[in-house]
Amino acid sequence: MRKVDEEFGDSWWFKVWGPDKLAPEGIGNRDDWIIRAGDRWHGFGDLAPGFNMLDPIKATVLTPGLDVDGDFADTGIPASIVTKYLAEHGVIVEKTGLYSFFIMFTIGITKGRWNTLVTALQQFKADYDKNQPLWRVLPEFVQAHPRYERIGLRELCDAIHGIYRANDIGRLTTEMYMSNLEPAMKPADAFARMAHREIERVEIDDLEGRVTSALLTPYPPGIPLLIPGERFNRQIVKYLQFARDFNERFPGFDTDIHGLVEEEINGRKRYFVDCVAGAKVIAAKPNLRVRSVRKAS
Secondary structure (H helix, E strand, C coil), X not given: CHHHHHHHCCCCCCEECCCCCCCCCCCCCHHHHECCCCCCCCCCCCCCCCCCECCCCEEEEECCCECCCCCECCCCCCHHHHHHHHHCCCCCCCEECCCEEEEECCCXXXXXXXXXXXXXXXXXXXXXXXXXXXXXXXXXXXXXXXXXXXXXXXXXXXXXXXXXXXXXXXHHHHHHHHCCCCECCCHHHHHHHXXXXXXXXXXXXXXXXXXXXXXXEEECCCCCCECCCEXXXXXXXXXXXXXXXXXHHCCCCCCEEECCEEEEECCEEEEEEEEECCCCCCCCCCCCCCCCCCCCC
């Protein structure tokens, strides 16, 4: 990947999330993969010496558009578009973030197999630079979603990147995880309410202050956001409203949120969460649960 980057020179290319220096042959040794405090490439900041290291058989590829500080570039290529393109070219991605996707290599992967990935990414770059129509480069996807038939690949990337940038989705995602997360009851008690059907299905706009009876997990990043018994705050509701509006505008690239219930009412999709019945809004208390997350990429 880095050799191809050098060959493209000033033109854009995908980056590999990993140490700046790697062994010229093979995977090197253990010290090559340790995540060290202060290294710019990872964006984690301070880390204890020897605390974490990367697995050499797992590769995270970064797409242009968002840096490790959460700042957006003028143009960008959301990873969800790249992974749909790869899927139609026989490459299956393990996990997809906003501007990154994760590939897992196994012992049986040969040079010929992983070269398929590099070749497909080179073809994506060529199609993006030419703004090839989606019906040509993503025929299966367009067949399922005809509204994209006359849109070019670069146009679609610009449109979705523009929405991400306008909503500062990287920081919004980080801030909702770092916001005040207030437990209102024990998870077991909230689950018991669900088991006894003492719940209400509440629409997104009315969730602030309500107590969830379901586990809520957005993808990306795939980290549980609320567990049963916790209250919705304003930051979380704001993110769910963004996800709803984005899904309406870009079907097929839906933001997946486990725990969110989708229903079609009068021809329009509406989103709900199962909450504890009768739980009222109370004043916020000090945060009783602490999380640490990396800026969304």
